[in-house]
Amino acid sequence: MSTVRLRHLAQINPLTPAFDRLADEDELTFIPMEAVWPGNRLNISRRRTKSTVATGYTRFQNGDVLVPKITPTFEAGRAVLIDGLLGGVGAGTTELHIVRPGPEIDPKYLLYTVNTHNFLKLGAAEMYGVAGQQRVPDSFLRDLPVRLPPLVEQRRIAEYLDAETTRIDQLSASRRQQISALNERELAVIAEMLSGGATQDNGQPTGWPWLPHIPTDWRIGPLYAYYLTELGKMLNSDRASGDRQLPYLRNANVHWYEIDSSDMATMHFGPAEAQRYSVKAGDLLVCEGGAGVAEAAVWDGRIGDCYFQKSLHRVRQDGPLPVEWLMFWLRFAKSCGVFEADGNIATIPHLTGEQLREYRIPIPNDARARVAKTLRALTAMGDARTHLKQAQTLLAERRQALITAAVTGQFDVSTASGRNVTDGVPT
Structure with missing residues (x-):
């Protein structure tokens, strides 16, 4: 050989x-x-x-x-x-x-x-x-x-791998379809929460084509009447030279429903900036721009002295609506293209502080109960999605291991034909 x-x-x-x-x-x-x-x-x-x-x-x-x-x-x-x-x-x-x-x-x-x-x-x-x-x-x-190996053997190996990887790819495609169905179900659950299940027959019109009706006993109000919003600190020349180097969150850390604190940057925050730019447990952080515009998650306070940068909005509850209600509203609104229409998509989409505060949202009488129910449903869906993604990872590893074993001659494909993809790599 x-x-x-x-x-x-x-x-x-x-x-x-x-x-x-x-x-x-x-x-x-x-x-x-x-x-x-x-x-x-x-x-x-x-x-x-x-x-x-x-x-x-x-x-x-x-x-x-x-x-x-x-x-x-x-x-x-x-x-x-x-x-x-x-x-x-x-x-x-x-x-x-x-x-x-x-x-x-x-x-x-x-x-x-x-x-x-x-x-x-x-x-x-x-x-x-x-x-x-x-x-x-x-x-x-x-x-x-x-x-x-000789060409005839190369083709035999390729034909074997074509058959086996096709079967693996079919399983992988089924997992992707299941994940897609979960994503659609997630949005349907959020839509039900935000609309209260109202229809043209039993609800009041909102004027929004993407959420056309809400219950007659709900209200519609501006976001600023229920939440306090603030943009984070702009990066400046003293960020690396100040003596109070503290961790801060940026839009790269915030994704839907979760915040990744494994890659935190630091910059100088003076004592006078602590109240304005610090985050505390229960704050909602919302991405201001880029591909992840409007993505939002609730900070859990895992870092005691933590701040946020201008690429994020900090939203704090200032009334009866929990911040999770707004988080789910943002999730559904973005899926319906609301921020693409309002932002400058010719360059980079942005959700300015003024835009965010002026948005009008549905105001239910039982927001906490609705949020709790939705969180339970989405947690179950998240667990199922995690299991499916783990299965995808295992299939990808299986596929690569099979290819490697066949191409490097670890087994004879002429005697391995017909083996089920759930078996171990032939030896």
Whole structure:
């Protein structure tokens, strides 16, 4: 069994003459990074004209293997064998390495080779660049040692893995559908809470197409009448030099219903700023801008002396409505596109302090009971979602272990055919 460097078996980031032969107005397949997924999750439906992707994009053709180069997409094993491109040619993100197999290596066998645990582990070790923007160099691919059985054996391995990974992928797709159904159910539960189950027949109109009716004995009032809101401290030149370096929360820490305090930054907060910019248990923190605009979670006080930065709103209860009522209102409103319509989505969406305070929300008579019921339902759904995601992780590990074992020759695929995907990796 020979081992050959990949540069002798395939072209790495080659030219694509088929692209050059297109006219400027000709359409081709366009693939951004978010569309690069293995199997049937690969999205090749997008189109661009040649003139719009003539510079600043990677070019490829049918039969190429696309390998993401940037973290964390590389480590996720999202390499794909591309086929079905419009006119046989495409363009996409520059964060892709293009590997064009030669006659001595089967394209699918090559694809599985760049999805093995060994390949991903070695590639991660070769990454260069600043944290969060590290990339795998093309020299790593060129020098990659590839176990090269005869072509007939390569195809046998690829066919076996096609069958086995398809079965795993089908299970994974079922888990994704279940998670999607839970997400839809979550929004339905919140909608029921916010609307009180009111309809056109028994409720009053709100004027909001996304929440059209509420009970007749409820009110609608401005957010500022029930909550106190404050934007956090703006980053400034003294943040690293002051003598009172204290931890603060920013929008990267806040997600729906949860706050991640594992990566906390610090800056100077003077004694006079303590009341204005500190957070305490029971405060609702709301993201002011970016992709996570309006995402919100309640602070539990896990850090005694903690503050917040201007990318967040702090909301405190100032009336009968618990902050969780507003959190769920924000969750449902965002799912309905409310903040996309109100924000400046031409650049980065923002939820300004004035916008937040002026929003009108439904005011029930029994908000605490409704919030408690919703929290119980969402906790149960969250537990189920966690179990499903754990199952997804196990399936992904199983898939990679199977690929690694088959490609590295740890078992003979001709005697392993027909094994159930829930079995252990053949030995």
